[in-house]
Amino acid sequence: AQSVSQHNHHVILSEAASLELGCNYSYGGTVNLFWYVQYPGQHLQLLLKYFSGDPLVKGIKGFEAEFIKSKFSFNLRKPSVQWSDTAEYFCAALPGSARQLTFGSGTQLTVLP
Amino acid sequence: NAGVTQTPKFRILKIGQSMTLQCTQDMNHNYMYWYRQDPGMGLKLIYYSVGAGITDKGEVPNGYNVSRSTTEDFPLRLELAAPSQTSVYFCASSSHRRGGVGTEAFFGQGTRLTVV
Numbered sequence: 451a452q453s454v455s456q457h458n459h460h461v462i463l464s465e466a467a468s469l470e471l472g473c474n475y476s477y478g479g480t481v482n483l484f485w486y487v488q489y490p491g492q493h494l495q496l497l498l499k500y501f502s503g504d505p506l507v508k509g510i511k512g513f514e515a516e517f518i519k520s521k522f523s524f525n526l527r528k529p530s531v532q533w534s535d536t537a538e539y540f541c542a543a544l545p546g547s548a549r550q551l552t553f554g555s556g557t558q559l560t561v562l563p
Numbered sequence: 564n565a566g567v568t569q570t571p572k573f574r575i576l577k578i579g580q581s582m583t584l585q586c587t588q589d590m591n592h593n594y595m596y597w598y599r600q601d602p603g604m605g606l607k608l609i610y611y612s613v614g615a616g617i618t619d620k621g622e623v624p625n626g627y628n629v630s631r632s633t634t635e636d637f638p639l640r641l642e643l644a645a646p647s648q649t650s651v652y653f654c655a656s657s658s659h660r661r662g663g664v665g666t667e668a669f670f671g672q673g674t675r676l677t678v679v
Contacts, residue, residue, distance in 0.1 A: 459603070484667055493653060493670040494606075501665075540605065542668075544659075549613050550621060551596060551657070551668055555605035 452477050454543050456554035463531055464562050471526040471557050473515075473541030480546030483524040485515055488538045488556075497539075500524065511535070533563045565589050569654050569671035576644040576678045584639040584674050586654030594657045595637040596621075596668065597629065599650040606653065612637055613659075644678045651675050 453476040463469060475481060482501050486494040498509025505517040515526045524541060541554040570585045588595065593614045598606040608621030612631040626648060628640040637656075641648060652674045659665035 456605075482665070493672050494655075494668075495670075496667045499667050549594070549619070549659075550608055550611060551594075551655075552608070553598070553606040555603070 452543070452545060452550065452552050454541055454552050454554040456539075456541055456557050458557045459555070460558045460560070462560045462562065465533055466530045467561075469526070469528040469531050469535075469559070471539055471541075471559070473524045473526065473554060474522050475524070475541075475543040476522065477543075477545050478522075482544040482546070483515075483517060484542040484544075485509065485513070485524075485526050486540045486542060486553075488540065490537070494540065497526070531559075531561050533561050535559060536561045567654055567656055567669050567671040569652075569674050571674060572672065573675050574677070576641075576676065578644060578646065578678060580644050581640070581642050582644070582676075584641075584652055584654070584676075586637045586639065586671060587635050588637075588654075588656040588669070589635065590656060590658070590669065591634060592656035592658045592666070592669075593634070594659055594665075594668075595631065596655045596657075597627070597637070597639045598653045598655065599623065599648075600653060600673075601650050609639065609652075641676075646678050649676060649678045 455474045485497040544551045567588045596611045597609040607623045610629040612618045654671040655668040657668040
C-alpha cells in the first residue's frame with residue numbers, strides 16, 4: 451500500500467534557525483508531491499508542489515523542497531524560521547497511476563520567539 | 564471565489580443519530596475527497612471520487628457513505644453516529660488528467676463533529 455512517512459513528529463526551533471522536515475514516500479514511478487501547512491484552527495493550505503521538472507521547488511513564505519527520486523524523499527526547508535511559522539506541516543503524495551492523495555502524519559513545528 | 568465549501572462548521576450528535584456533511588466546489592474539479600483528522604494521526608482518507616457517479620473507499624470508510632451525483636457536490640453521510648467518529652472532517656477537491664497533469668488539492672474549512 452502507498453504510504454507517506456514524516457519522521458519528525460514535533461520540532462522546536464528558535465527564531466532565525468534553519469528548518470528541515472523530512473518526508474519519504476513508498477512508491478516508484480511518477481509521483482506528485484505536496485507540502486501543506488495548517489495553522490491552529492484552520493484548514494490546510496498549500497506551501498509548494500512538485501509535478502515534474504526542476505527537483506528544487508520554491509513555495510510561499512520562503513519555503514522550498516527538494517525531490518530526490520533515488521531516496522524517495524521530498525524534504526521541506528527554510529533557511530530562517532519565524533515565530534509565525536508555528537504550525538503543523540503535512541507532506542502528501544499522489545502517484546501518477548493512483549487516485550488516492552495520501553498524507554503523512556504531520557510535523558508540529560513550534561518556533562520560539 | 565468560493566473554492567470548496569463545507570457545512571456545517573460545528574455539530575454535536577448523540578450516539579445513533581445520523582447526519583450529512585455537505586461539500587461543494589465551484590472549480591469544476593473531477594477529484595473530490597473526504598478526510599478525517601485526529602490529533603497526532605494526520606489525515607485519513609475516508610472516501611474519494613474521481614468523477615460524477617464514481618466513488619471509492621479510502622483507508623477508513625467504515626461507518627460512512629458518500630455519493631457523487633454531480634461534479635460539484637460530494638456529501639458524506641454518517642448513518643449511526645458513534646463516539647469514535649468524533650473528529651474534524653475535511654473535504655477537498657483537485658483536478659487530474661492522464662499523465663499526472665493537474666492541480667493540488669484545495670481544502671474546505673472543516674467540520675468539527677462531536678458525538679456524545
